[in-house]
Amino acid sequence: MAGRREMPVDPAAGPVQRFASELRALRAQTGGITYRSLARKAGYSVTTLSQAAAGEQLPTLPVALAYAGACGGDPAEWEARWKAAVEEAAADDSRGVEETPAPYRGLARFETGDSDLFFGREQLTADLVDLLRRRRFAALFGPSGSGKSSLLRAGLIPVLRNVEKPDHRPATIRILTPGEHPALSHAALLTPVAVRDGGKGDDEADTFVIVDQFEEVFTLCHDPAERARFIDLLLTARQPGSRLRVLLAVRGDFYGRCAEHRGLADALRDANLLAGAMSQAELRQAVVKPAATAGLTVERALTARLVEEVADAPGGLPLLSHALLETWRRRRGKTLTMAGYEAAGGLDGAIAKTAEKVYGRFTAQQTAAARRVLLRLVAPGDGRSGSPNFSRTRTSAHGSGSVADAVSCGHVALTAMGMLDQNIAGAGFLAEERRLQSASLNGDGSGLWDASVASGRERFRAVLGRLSRP
Numbered sequence: 001m002a003g004r005r006e007m008p009v010d011p012a013a014g015p016v017q018r019f020a021s022e023l024r025a026l027r028a029q030t031g032g033i034t035y036r037s038l039a040r041k042a043g044y045s046v047t048t049l050s051q052a053a054a055g056e057q058l059p060t061l062p063v064a065l066a067y068a069g070a071c072g073g074d075p076a077e078w079e080a081r082w083k084a085a086v087e088e089a090a091a092d093d094s095r096g097v098e099e100t101p102a103p104y105r106g107l108a109r110f111e112t113g114d115s116d117l118f119f120g121r122e123q124l125t126a127d128l129v130d131l132l133r134r135r136r137f138a139a140l141f142g143p144s145g146s147g148k149s150s151l152l153r154a155g156l157i158p159v160l161r162n163v164e165k166p167d168h169r170p171a172t173i174r175i176l177t178p179g180e181h182p183a184l185s186h187a188a189l190l191t192p193v194a195v196r197d198g199g200k201g202d203d204e205a206d207t208f209v210i211v212d213q214f215e216e217v218f219t220l221c222h223d224p225a226e227r228a229r230f231i232d233l234l235l236t237a238r239q240p241g242s243r244l245r246v247l248l249a250v251r252g253d254f255y256g257r258c259a260e261h262r263g264l265a266d267a268l269r270d271a272n273l274l275a276g277a278m279s280q281a282e283l284r285q286a287v288v289k290p291a292a293t294a295g296l297t298v299e300r301a302l303t304a305r306l307v308e309e310v311a312d313a314p315g316g317l318p319l320l321s322h323a324l325l326e327t328w329r330r331r332r333g334k335t336l337t338m339a340g341y342e343a344a345g346g347l348d349g350a351i352a353k354t355a356e357k358v359y360g361r362f363t364a365q366q367t368a369a370a371r372r373v374l375l376r377l378v379a380p381g382d383g384r385s386g387s388p389n390f391s392r393t394r395t396s397a398h399g400s401g402s403v404a405d406a407v408s409c410g411h412v413a414l415t416a417m418g419m420l421d422q423n424i425a426g427a428g429f430l431a432e433e434r435r436l437q438s439a440s441l442n443g444d445g446s447g448l449w450d451a452s453v454a455s456g457r458e459r460f461r462a463v464l465g466r467l468s469r470p
Contacts, residue, residue: 009055015088019081020055023064026071027053033071041070057332058085058339086343090330103290106325107318107351110147110154117293118154120278120286121147125155128273132160132208132245133168135271137237139214139248141255142275145315148249149212151275156247160208170245171205178216181223182230190233192243206245209237215254231261238267278317283307286317287324291336298336302327305338309347316347323350 011021027033035046042049044066052059052067059067061082068078103117110118128151131138142148152175163169172193176186192207211234221227237244250258252274259265278286287306291298306323310316323344330340345353362370 006050006053009053013055015085016058017055019058019064019085020053022081023053023067023071026068026073030071038067038070042066057337058082058089060338061342083343086330086339089332090340090343100294102325102328103294103296104321104324104328105150106322110150112153112157115154115158117290118150119289120282121151121155123282124151124273124275125159128156128247129159129163131271131273132247136206136240136242136244137235137246137267138271138273139250139258139268140273140275141250141252143252143315145318146252146275146277147317148251148275152210152212152247152249156210169205170208171243173208173210175210175212177213178211178221178230180220181226182217182221183226183233186230187233190236190244206243208245208247209234210247210249212249214248214250215257218254218257228261231264235263235267277311280307280311283310283320286320290324291328296328296331296334296336299338302336302338302341305341306347313347319347319351322354323347326350326354 006024009017009020009024011018027038035050038049039046044063048059048063049067051057052063058064061079064082065075065078069075105114105117128140140148140151157173157175160170160173174189176189179185190209217227217230221230234246234248236242237246258268284303284307287303288298306320310320313319323341323346324336326344327336327341330343331337332340344350359367359370
């Protein structure tokens, strides 16, 4: 007996209805197995399986494969059908809709203008502001992927700029990354704004200097004297009349190396904060609130799954952000769905899938350039702080565009081909890009100086975003 008769579904109405019709046809080939019997074989409830073939929304991939498998379908074939339906449904939903900015940043860090999308770190931001009010010199430590750079730009800086008491506002905020020659490159930035500008400024306000990726003084600066000179310049902020306040953002595995400089060790003894893992409530805010800001919703089951997966993934915030961006691109109407998330590749597979897509579009010249670049990016490390040494040889793209584009293509190719550990690859990519660029002063009158505004990481992300667009 075939069980209760299902409502008709028109396969021509769209990819969701077509997929449902194909599932029904597969079940019919078994002689019309009842949903009760199907549930016993598939391991899902009668309701879940009947809804999978109802044509109202796409089932999740596990449900679709369980349905097809219980009816004798080939898993690889049905996974391909399901993915095609997801992509087609996403394309249908976006057709004729005005393009709106994505509420998620993907692989890119949050910038100061993204504060309205930055959620989940409110308490850490408040703690950091409090630390800076109590200490003229402080540090933020955290593991790679904990969102330190985003916290500084989209969390801390907007709060500092908008404090209620005018006398607590900085005279200006400067943000930089050390690079190979930190003292030579950045000494001028460690002069308070009122003094450097000939007294044009609030004599009572402090100049805030934020040094992001401070670990570069150990990985990129190979001159111990230059390194010590830069650190000594930063430490002048400890003097009560300096009118400087300095915040370092340091990767957690370089905590021990900060003890190599006696003055730095003394300064950080009771003036540091740890960026730990986000709580489940904070992760939930990071998932749901950016979508709500854009007038979207996230399926509850998807939110619960993301929170569960990221809570157990060290440095998982970049993975989460990229997976959410790819899920947003596959949204159904105004909803981010579990089906879209699975089609994107999930937490672990979304970046690999994007990289494969980009790498597949490489020309023969780009592929060859990527291989050359990869061989020159990373050299065996010395085992300290998990950091590789980097090749100092400039790389030539030989006819494939700029060196920077070759490095960008190389990083994507590296991820796609799995030739080296991704963390080492990313670090090598950044190191090479640092040598391709010089810092520049913002000319937008914002009062924010960012020496990494054109960093290699951002160029890679820009190239990735450009190449991944259809």
